[in-house]
Amino acid sequence: MEADIPILYYHFIKLPSANTRIKGLYTSVKHFEWQIKFLKSKGFAFITFEDVRNGNYEKKKRNVILTFDDGCDSLYYNAFPVLKKYGIKAVIYVVAKSIGARNIVWPLNENLDPLNILTKEQIHEMTNFGIEFGSHLCHHVHLPQLSLNEIKSELSESKLILESELGREVYSVAYPFGSYNNDVLKIALETGYQFGVTTKSGNNAYANDLELFRYPVKGYSLRHYWYFYRTMRKLLKNLN
């Protein structure tokens, strides 16, 4: 990207249940709101990939993109009220063929609690507010394990499904499990994606637009306040 815009990534905005084994994907509403207030106090503007593409942001100021993977309905019930309260935009990556699915566990995600995925109605309401939706493929799969044709259909079909549902262009893709290779990057470009986000952390100023870095965020216990401070210290050091 031409500017170093840090990207944060979340999964679920709710508390993990006692049986959840991958607790790092959960952020409580309390932590989430505190993190938003922290970012605002540091002068960050919350933008989306559409803003980046259109140059619709102040390059000399601090900008951040909040992203959420998997499209779990806790984003509607718990994150969306906070986003509305502070008037901020974000990007949600939804699995195109799981929209509206109830109580599902994706293959290779058996350590997670079953998920309810955002419904079409919830997605429309959030879109009208200014939330941007990106592709998390048609199925929650490891792209490098697929044939070239399958990679192509995961990338192109999910983009088409979301675009026809939303009536807007889909600019970005989040590779499930942060899993991609050179074939994936080539096909993502050919399919018309302008941005792709990974699960590696770093400075986006010189990153390939289809391999953007993201900082993971979690938070449901006291030590996670410190974890967030540490992430922010790293991020602010990169910006200055």
Ligand SMILES: [Zn+2]
């Ligand atoms: Zn995912």
